[in-house]
Amino acid sequence: MAQSRINVLLIGSGGREHALAWALRKSPRLDRLFAAPGNPGIGECASLVELDPYDFPAVIGFCRKNAVRLVVVGPEAPLVAGLVDALEKAGIKAFGPTQQAAQLEGSKGYTKDLCTEAGIPTAAYRRFTEAAPARAYASEMGAPIVVKADGIAAGKGVVVAETLDEAHAAIDACFDGAFGAAGAEVVIEECLxxxxxxxxxxxxxxxxxxxxxxxxxxxxxxxxxxxxxxxxxxxxxxxxxxxxxxxxxxxxxxxxxxxxxxxxxxxxxxxxxxxxxxxxxxxxxxxxxxxxxxxxxxxxxxxxxxxxxxxxxxxxEGRLEGIAPEWREEPALTVVMAAKGYPGNYEKGTPIGGIEAADAFIGTKVFHAGTALKDGVLVANGGRVLNVTALGATVAEAQKRAYQAVAAIDWPDGFCRSDIGWRAITREV
CATH class of the missing domain: 3.30.470.20 (ATP-grasp fold, B domain)
Incomplete structure (x- = not known):
């Protein structure tokens, strides 16, 4: 007996969400796919909707009105804010952890304490809420040492300090507000x-x-x-x-x-x-x-x-036991094209061309990470903007195809690394 098709709402607007939308689109179980807020690439796979993921009543109302059976939450911030809790309370299924479970990412100290409690192998650490004892501990341990803002800092709250001066500067930056509330507590740990x-x-x-x-x-x-x-x-x-x-x-x-x-x-x-x-x-x-x-x-x-x-x-639905996902044997490789200046200051709104030509290469897909449409023209709208992704018989072949596709993209204001996959390719030789 064929299973019924369902409507899905995907939360997010980056390259991760474009990849998820692209994969979800292939499911025979999918009826309608909505994405909020999405991006132009996601818009090729889903109906884009104007929804604030932090306005829980609005998200719930949309799901009820559009018979959404599953909400897939892409980014971490709505998870830490409790979106899944609100959906589940409303009787709407969601893929993602509750607010309390999301503390595994929302608080590095929470995770380190859990590791200690459960005997999970991890670096030795201590937690601090003031700069002076944190600096003293770093001096006692010596460099290299790792300084982490406890909360979510968009991937920028971790410093692997090679010297004590770097460690002290990182500690001061956290407590001086460089990462906002995320840096109110600091975790200092050994460098693995x-x-x-x-x-x-x-x-x-x-x-x-x-x-x-x-x-x-x-x-x-x-x-x-x-x-x-x-x-x-x-x-x-x-x-x-x-x-x-x-x-x-x-x-x-x-x-x-x-x-x-x-x-x-x-x-x-x-x-x-x-x-x-x-x-x-x-x-x-x-x-x-x-x-x-x-x-x-x-x-x-x-x-x-x-x-x-x-x-x-x-x-x-709590029924994963016995499920074993199948994978293609070919390796895949993705090259991130970013706006010049990233991860520092960069310009938004610069035009991008050549996506269709890049997508035309065998085994290649360009995922949109930070793009927008402005007067019908595709423009950069973030730091990391495109993910040029390819399959190949080897990592070296996947790399070659990805960089061929990069060369087809017309974006003078973007840049990328030229050596993605180098460790794996060294092993293949």
């Missing part, structure tokens, strides 16, 4: 040494299933140099994540987290995105995000062979 990897699991409150692995490039410049960003590119799978490491990550990090959250009365539903450092001891947790990574989501959606809507619905 190893190779980073991104690990994703879908959870339904009691069961967690692993998704494909990925690795991103946080630094703005080639060779992983320059300041940290929200991510300048990514690829999947991450070669460092062997099946043995995946099994250890599930057993030592993901499953204990799901159990600990359930024990706290805040069962976790949604995506657990674990930022890992693969050290000599094995996988250690750097931090959690409570949604798909951006730009890692883009490469995951390119490789996903299963029905995304079915997976998200199963998570929302």
């Amino acid at each position: 040494v190893g190779e980073e990897a991104s690990f994703f699991a879908i959870c339904d409150g009691k069961t967690a299933i692993p998704l494909a692995t990925a690795q991103d490039h946080k630094r703005v410049g080639d060779g992983d140099t320059g300041p940290n960003t929200g991510g300048m590119g990514a690829y999947s799978p991450a070669p460092i994540m062997t099946q043995a490491l995946i099994d250890r990550t599930m057993a030592e990090i993901i499953n204990p987290t799901v159990a600990a959250m359930a024990a706290r009365g805040a069962p976790f539903k949604g995506v657990l995105y674990a930022g890992l450092m693969i050290t000599r001891k094995g996988p250690e947790l750097i931090e959690y995000n409570v949604r798909f990574g951006d730009p890692e989501c883009q490469v995951l959606m390119m490789r996903l062979a299963s029905d995304l809507l079915e997976i998200l619905l199963a998570a929302a």
